[in-house]
Amino acid sequence: xxxxxxxxxxxxxxxxxxxxxxxxxxxxxxxxxxxxxxxxxxxxxxxxxxxxxxxxxxxxxxxxxxxxxxxxxxxxxxxxxxxxxxxxxxxxxxxxxxxxxxxxxxxxxxxxxxxxxxxxxxxxxxxxxxxxxxxxxxxxxxxxxxxxxxxxxxxxxxxxxxxxxxxxxxxxxxxxxxxxxxx
Amino acid sequence: xxxxxxxxxxxxxxxxxxxxxxxxxxxxxxxxxxxxxxxxxxxxxxxxxxxxxxxxxxxxxxxxxxxxxxxxxxxxxxxxxxxxxxxxxxxxxxxxxxxxxxxxxxxxxxxxxxxxxxxxxxxxxxxxxxxxxxxxxxxxxxxxxxxxxxxxxxxxxxxxxxxxxxxxxxxxxxxxxxxxxxxxxxxxxxxxxxxxxxxx
Ligand SMILES: [Zn+2]
Numbered sequence: 001x002x003x004x005x006x007x008x009x010x011x012x013x014x015x016x017x018x019x020x021x022x023x024x025x026x027x028x029x030x031x032x033x034x035x036x037x038x039x040x041x042x043x044x045x046x047x048x049x050x051x052x053x054x055x056x057x058x059x060x061x062x063x064x065x066x067x068x069x070x071x072x073x074x075x076x077x078x079x080x081x082x083x084x085x086x087x088x089x090x091x092x093x094x095x096x097x098x099x100x101x102x103x104x105x106x107x108x109x110x111x112x113x114x115x116x117x118x119x120x121x122x123x124x125x126x127x128x129x130x131x132x133x134x135x136x137x138x139x140x141x142x143x144x145x146x147x148x149x150x151x152x153x154x155x156x157x158x159x160x161x162x163x164x165x166x167x168x169x170x171x172x173x174x175x176x177x178x179x180x181x182x183x
Numbered sequence: 184x185x186x187x188x189x190x191x192x193x194x195x196x197x198x199x200x201x202x203x204x205x206x207x208x209x210x211x212x213x214x215x216x217x218x219x220x221x222x223x224x225x226x227x228x229x230x231x232x233x234x235x236x237x238x239x240x241x242x243x244x245x246x247x248x249x250x251x252x253x254x255x256x257x258x259x260x261x262x263x264x265x266x267x268x269x270x271x272x273x274x275x276x277x278x279x280x281x282x283x284x285x286x287x288x289x290x291x292x293x294x295x296x297x298x299x300x301x302x303x304x305x306x307x308x309x310x311x312x313x314x315x316x317x318x319x320x321x322x323x324x325x326x327x328x329x330x331x332x333x334x335x336x337x338x339x340x341x342x343x344x345x346x347x348x349x350x351x352x353x354x355x356x357x358x359x360x361x362x363x364x365x366x367x368x369x370x371x372x373x374x375x376x377x378x379x380x381x382x383x
Contacts (some may be wrong), residue, residue: 006359036297041358043300044365048330049313053212055219056229061207064236068203 003027004034013042088160096123188252195217195243209238210253214260214282216331220316221264231267235260249382258342261324266344268320298370307369322357329354 004012005025012024057063057175186194194202197333211232218228239259246255302310306375315323328334328342339350 007355010355010358033297039296040300040366041362043307043328044311044358044362047308048315048326048361049333050308050312051212051216051331052312055215055225056211056232060211060229060233061204064233065201065204066208067233067237068200068240 001031003031004037009034009037009041013045092127096127101133192243192246192248192252197362205238206252210256211236212333214257217257217260217324217327218264220318220327221261221320222267223316223320225309228264228338231263232260233265238263249293250338253332254334254338254341256342257334259327261342264320264324277299280373298366300366300369302369310368311361314361315339317364318357318360322353322360322372325353326357 004027008021008024011018012021012028015021016025024034028038184289188206189211191202191205214235215228215232218232219225222228222231235256239256241381242259246252291298300307300340315326320328325339325343328339332338334342336354339345339354340347345353
């Protein structure tokens with residue numbers, strides 16, 4: 001009697017419902033030796049499939065997560081919204097400081113009406129207006145400042161600041177929408 | 184109903200990075216079995232596995248979901264372990280490509296004289312696992328993917344990057360070698376009776 005080949009045995013174990021193994025099943029029904037071989041390979045397969053669940057330390061997952069770093073904040077809307085306020089403040093300060101330095105070096109009674117001196121006074125007024133706004137404790141102070149003609153710089157400044165706050169809020173809104181996202 | 188791997192991946196990619204812990208918990212033990220059987224050393228396997236999980240996390244945005252996460256992830260584990268192996272000084276001659284000098288033909292019965300088995304179930308299981316651990320990393324890896332990860336030829340091919348014919352051949356040899364080793368330890372006859380029966 002020709003016994004089952006090793007591959008016949010594996011095919012029979014791996015997919016006993018396959019049509020190609022029908023002959024193998026018929027042979028195994030009559031042959032003790034091949035039945036034993038099938039049983040042995042099957043037993044080995046069951047034993048080999050087991051997994052040891054206690055090999056890794058209990059904190060393994062936590063350690064990997066730590067390696068990955070804490071969950072990052074939501075991505076920024078743009079570079080501008082992140083750095084706009086700093087740039088605005090820097091331009092503002094440099095503008096005032098530049099005018100002040102120029103006037104200090106070049107000011108003479110005749111230069112009092114020079115373009116630079118006029119720019120200096122505009123910057124100075126704007127700065128003063130802004131400081132008033134920051135110091136304002138109520139609308140009575142805030143509104144007159146904005147409405148003043150000379151306060152045009154402070155208006156521009158306030159609009160710019162409002163735009164930046166809005167951009168920042170958009171960023172926050174994006175994060176919130178992610179949290180409450182409908183899945 | 185528990186989240187599928189794909190559900191968890193969707194959450195991670197939506198910004199819930201902590202959900203990755205769920206994927207780790209789900210796959211770490213099986214993946215550790217593979218790493219341990221390839222590297223034969225617990226601390227090396229643990230380190231490789233941690234590396235694989237970190238790599239997988241960073242590569243997750245590029246995971247196209249053409250295969251299951253498991254297949255994709257075990258390929259990373261397999262590659263990390265293979266790299267670790269290639270860095271070791273090779274003291275053993277055994278390798279995936281080395282012929283163990285034992286002609287086995289898939290079309291012939293390798294053993295027909297099967298002894299009865301004396302071992303109890305738990306002992307038998309322990310012996311099977313010990314014998315897989317003792318095999319060369321290539322045979323051990325392919326057996327682990329087949330039995331533990333329950334992968335078919337195509338998935339093993341995807342994980343190992345080996346040609347299909349090679350996978351089939353190695354799995355065949357690995358199963359026969361494992362059976363021989365187990366019978367040698369568990370068979371109740373002094374002579375395990377593994378000689379090839381000549382056909383007349
Ligand atoms: Zn037979």
